[in-house]
Amino acid sequence: MQNNQDESVKVDEIANLLARVKPVEVYAHEEALATILIQKALENAQVTSTAPGISLAAAFDLIVAAEYYGKLTNKGWLYCPIDNSPLLIYPYTNTCPRCTLQGNFLFHQANKPPSGTIGKTTSRLLCVFLKHLFKINSQDLEIYHGIEPIDVIVYDSKENIVLLSEVKAAPLTTLPLAVPVEIQTELGDEGELLSRSHSPIDNSFISASNLYIILPKIENDVYKYELINLGIKGNNKSSVWVYEQMGAAFNDDNQLFYRYFQFWSMAFSAYNKAARGRGNFPEPVYWLTNACGQPIPRPENWPQRRSGEGYESISDSKSSVGMDRTDDIKKGIYQVLKIAASQKPKHSKISVKTAILSNIHAVRHYNDYLLELQDIVWTIDETGQAKTVADLPADKEIFNLFDGIITFTESHIRDEWIKQKFRF
Numbered sequence: 001m002q003n004n005q006d007e008s009v010k011v012d013e014i015a016n017l018l019a020r021v022k023p024v025e026v027y028a029h030e031e032a033l034a035t036i037l038i039q040k041a042l043e044n045a046q047v048t049s050t051a052p053g054i055s056l057a058a059a060f061d062l063i064v065a066a067e068y069y070g071k072l073t074n075k076g077w078l079y080c081p082i083d084n085s086p087l088l089i090y091p092y093t094n095t096c097p098r099c100t101l102q103g104n105f106l107f108h109q110a111n112k113p114p115s116g117t118i119g120k121t122t123s124r125l126l127c128v129f130l131k132h133l134f135k136i137n138s139q140d141l142e143i144y145h146g147i148e149p150i151d152v153i154v155y156d157s158k159e160n161i162v163l164l165s166e167v168k169a170a171p172l173t174t175l176p177l178a179v180p181v182e183i184q185t186e187l188g189d190e191g192e193l194l195s196r197s198h199s200p201i202d203n204s205f206i207s208a209s210n211l212y213i214i215l216p217k218i219e220n221d222v223y224k225y226e227l228i229n230l231g232i233k234g235n236n237k238s239s240v241w242v243y244e245q246m247g248a249a250f251n252d253d254n255q256l257f258y259r260y261f262q263f264w265s266m267a268f269s270a271y272n273k274a275a276r277g278r279g280n281f282p283e284p285v286y287w288l289t290n291a292c293g294q295p296i297p298r299p300e301n302w303p304q305r306r307s308g309e310g311y312e313s314i315s316d317s318k319s320s321v322g323m324d325r326t327d328d329i330k331k332g333i334y335q336v337l338k339i340a341a342s343q344k345p346k347h348s349k350i351s352v353k354t355a356i357l358s359n360i361h362a363v364r365h366y367n368d369y370l371l372e373l374q375d376i377v378w379t380i381d382e383t384g385q386a387k388t389v390a391d392l393p394a395d396k397e398i399f400n401l402f403d404g405i406i407t408f409t410e411s412h413i414r415d416e417w418i419k420q421k422f423r424f
Helices: 002-008 013-020 028-048 052-069 097-101 115-136 240-252 256-275 284-288 326-343 416-421
Strands: 077-080 087-090 142-145 152-156 161-167 177-180 185-187 193-195 199-201 210-219 222-232 351-357 404-406
Touching: 013 152, 013 326, 028 052, 028 115, 028 240, 028 256, 052 115, 052 240, 052 256, 087 097, 097 210, 097 222, 097 284, 115 142, 115 152, 115 161, 152 416, 161 326, 177 222, 210 256, 222 240, 240 256, 256 284, 326 351, 351 416
Parallel strands: 161 351, 351 404
Antiparallel strands: 077 087, 077 199, 087 177, 142 152, 152 161, 177 210, 185 193, 210 222
16 A cells, blocks of 8 residues: 555656746748748758758758857958959858869968857757747647756647657858958058958958858859858848758749759758768868868868968867767767656656757767667666576566757657657
8 A cells, every 4th residue: 555655746857847947939021031941851852852851951050050150259350352243251161162163272271160059059049940940730739948957848748748858959151241342451561462362251241241151052063152141140140041042042042942952952962971981072062161171172272270280270160060060979879878868767657758859860979879860779687687588577678878969960769649740
């Protein structure tokens, strides 16, 4: 009788967890842009006969870019005079993007946000995307901010299921910004008037500058680009203006997402090929992707690292795509196991699932770090004596290490509820 009483008064720790967490709040400008981008992505998937998840991954890069563009500064610009169409360029990798498309590497410090803020930004924006996808797919799911060590919680109140997740997300690429300018000049050693060459420069007039996104394209096997008009920033101090401008650009031009997707899919293909070691000289578009490494071939004047040995990267492994950073993968594996071991065996009427969430799967490192672990199941043996399954009680519950490794581009899922809810 005493045992039954003890069982009845046990605290439902999962329900208690849900009572303490806060919903992910989606702001109006985020919802508006996500709505447009997701709609364009799903339409593009039909037009191109490709998996919807690939277009969604491409669209996710755009909403992350909007957040990055909202942090535009006067410093960090590059003057590029080539093709008789001088531009001030605001790059997100350590090179001039226009020259890179022509096969020339000119170093310039990137404007990537601090690494400590990228994870928080991408994790939140992935939730914005998921929340809208759940809505349009008529999935009645709630998304909450987690409590350490849990990043994000997805709750299905109808089926009484909770997904506790570790989130590792980062864009494949962030397109550079540009401002057309007149030819810049300087005085030579003899006092003669010279056209200025590539050089760092401040943009003292970003509030009044007409800003453009540089969108690469390929014509007759030659890389070129078009400029996508974002309008004038004005005195806006928040990132709302660029969300609105990007939304208008993609909403007003029905072919823009398709053209963007052509670039993104080429970049994703180049990233895949490089990850598999195919070809010694990656195509130019590869050098606009994150974690692309040092230029090949490296120019003689390419700078050495400011700290440590070796040479600067165009983009280093700290900026790895999706969940493809090795440190993130290793931490993600541990966090999922930690979350599961501390939450799944709990007394609760709510069923617990665990997963890693990302925008892009671990293209480079999946086989090395996740393939051999993806189908592991586990349990807790209090006796410390079990050697085989037969040594465990017949009713001993076992758990998946990963109920799901869930991304837009490629997922490995061992749970039917996750398969139903996360259809990309």
